[in-house]
Amino acid sequence: MARKDKVRRPRAETPKGFRDYFGAEVTQRKAMLDAIAHVYHLYGFEALESSAVETVEALGKFLPDVDRPNAGVFAFREAGPEETEADGDWLALRYDLTAPLARVYAQHRNDLPTPYRRYAMGPVWRNEKPGPGRFRQFYQCDADTVGTASVAADAEICAMLADTLEAVGIERGDYVVRVNNRKVLNGVMEVAGLSGDDKEAERGIVLRAIDKLDRLGVEGVRALLGKGRKDESGDFTEGAGLDEAQADAVMAFMDARRDTGAATCGRLRDIVTDSATGLEGVSELEQIASLLEAQGYGPDRIVIDPSVVRGLGYYTGPVYEADLTFEITDEKGGPRQFGSVAGGGRYDDLVTRFTGQAVPATGVSIGVDRLLAALIAKGRVDRTAVGPVVVTVMDRDRMADYQSICATLRQAGIRAEVYLGNPKNFGNQLKYADRRGSPAAVIQGTDEAARGVVQVKDLILGARLAQDATLDEWKENPSQTEVALDDLVPFLRKLLG
């Protein structure tokens, strides 16, 4: 194909797993993030934008997908003081917004209020194998409260999460915030005899099994708690090796959800009654439930749900997750619940890494792309992004006049642009206007200029007529109107609705 003496040109491609976002993709996401930031701000959270680059040692190893062998960060070595590579620190792109927050709080704690409520939104990077719909740069949107052990902080974030979902356009009834507590989970492990340091692998298997309840059902989870499970493809997943009684305890825990938070907590208390940690966890859940109930966040919005696990190893107390409960059509054409769009929990040890002092913290992360996809699925995003009015060029020498028409429109708040391509072929100008999604084209030849008028082509009506119109309608050409230049602004305002 390519001749050997051909110039070697760079490939015009994003690196694998990266993508570009155009026009409405950018502005729709921005509008959603602005709405979220408004709620966070009302709750007293302050904006923070930390650097995208961190030292590898500051980031630590807290990547969520511990299952995936290729999970990692994009890292590079800083040139050292002598500018020999060997001397430098290892730097990396942040993989989430929580690890940087821990670093920021440790670094600036004397200048920050305690507790410190902060929100952050921006891209994070994962050096993972890209896949369909799986990107290596994506947005996160977090809110955290650092420096308080009070579960009122956890309750507050759950309430804020519910408010946030409603603010961006998820209606009540279409979401639920589910709350659990790692301490209860640890209590269950204790009761099931899985609390020793030597049982970490088993605990991991149990956690992941609970997390898969939705997908595998009770039988599948039970198999994973015991000897293991063969899936449809014949692949075998090793089990935790629990005996009947141990598995019963775990299954009872997952099945502990009742109609009210109080009833669920009562059931949990029975299950972990022999574990101090477990009882502490239940008591925290009770406090959260009663705080939320007193503020009117009933089980239609926030529920205590023992099946919530959250993958991250660093959670130490309450964990929470926001699920969208409406159905969408999955890849196979069947209905399925939209599922999780946000999650978080209490992590009391991340700042301690730096300072040695206990700094309790809790926070939530919203999956920006997933939430935006949900809003689009629900028709909650304004997708009728209106292109600019296009002023066509009939006479190359009168470019200044066309620009002036645009200036007048813009001053009236109407988005407008002059066609800046080669004006020779007028059809191309209209095709361009089409491609831009223009609602109207403004046309002014020498004759119209002399009379102080313009022709306005209603491109939306035009497109409709092109599909539906009878011959008589076409002849009337109702989509084109002569308008006095002085009347152009009010005419277009009306046309734009």
Place this chain on the structure above:
Amino acid sequence: MARKDKVRRPRAETPKGFRDYFGAEVTQRKAMLDAIAHVYHLYGFEALESSAVETVEALGKFLPDVDRPNAGVFAFREAGPEETEADGDWLALRYDLTAPLARVYAQHRNDLPTPYRRYAMGPVWRNEKPGPGRFRQFYQCDADTVGTASVAADAEICAMLADTLEAVGIERGDYVVRVNNRKVLNGVMEVAGLSGDDKEAERGIVLRAIDKLDRLGVEGVRALLGKGRKDESGDFTEGAGLDEAQADAVMAFMDARRDTGAATCGRLRDIVTDSATGLEGVSELEQIASLLEAQGYGPDRIVIDPSVVRGLGYYTGPVYEADLTFEITDEKGGPRQFGSVAGGGRYDDLVTRFTGQAVPATGVSIGVDRLLAALIAKGRVDRTAVGPVVVTVMDRDRMADYQSICATLRQAGIRAEVYLGNPKNFGNQLKYADRRGSPAAVIQGTDEAARGVVQVKDLILGARLAQDATLDEWKENPSQTEVALDDLVPFLRKLLG
């Protein structure tokens, strides 16, 4: 200091040359960028957010600071298909928003309108030696028109730049957009006998000399055009080695600015009369000047100014720069003009790298940090960021009530939060409210709760009284008021003004 057996803790530090942005620093910048995006959008520009990571080959070597030996990108090698490092592409963080635009346009040109007007805003990264006020991650904010050779596109961007500066709060008279043309400059080089391929070094010295006119004055530039120049510290900068006649031509060019664009262009025409390229450049400047004048952008806003060079090597036609003309106090306490906050020009070859086809383009980049600093210097940024109303905790068991008070305030659009630290010491709660910049603290003990009232402490008035008040004023305690819970929203609305 540190004991040998001490746990090795990670340092809580940003990498050198990186920094964090807190609260108002984030929201002030965001407000400015929103105002800029609004103008760009009105002009028909579409948002684009390209990936932060590009292949090194796509980025190319167009870094602006060619003088600096350490200038560079943050690059890292991708794991190859076999996951051996050796196989992978070299990737890098983008160092500006123009190189990615060229890649995006080349990659997606069949799906994009032509001309393609796009804006982009976001961080870029430079692997440079950090210095005071010089960071390795900073924001840029660009607007470009790709796919048209018409200088109407250049004129449009200059007009938009003027509108943008006024939209963010720079008053007319406090800025000027200066326009020049590289073709005129090339014509001057030709006339001065510096047009051959073997004269690239000399041309570079001449360009940099012209760029330093503000700083070095006529004599200094003249020295750099000739044998060279010794600065105050005794350091010698080599000159371009021009003879008298050659240097005269360059100096005449720099001195060509007249009162009107037309007069300046007339003078330039005389100087480059023997260069076809130069004459073409003058003719383009004339078109730009007349387009802008016809639209009412007089020399109080946009001027033709031959001393504008713009450092980047890739410019091929019109170049432009926005300078803020008001004075600020420099490091030595003397007055100096604020200077450049934006610049750009026409670059017709960046897309050609990828496609081999000519794709003319022109665009501007705003220095976000500098423009924000200017707005702050001019008092154009709302710096009275109001902290939240703080609801104090008098009774730990009534946390739900305090949260409910907050919820009521938020529903009324009033920013509010409950104190979530240890409530034992009430003084600490008020200190916290102070640190948060709270306008008011709400206090409700058991007695107030029983009577359905709260105490509101006006912290702004309180702070003023603490400085000025007489003893009698203090005794009256006018900064604290008892308010019925039902009246709290209107009371706070009034207090917040």
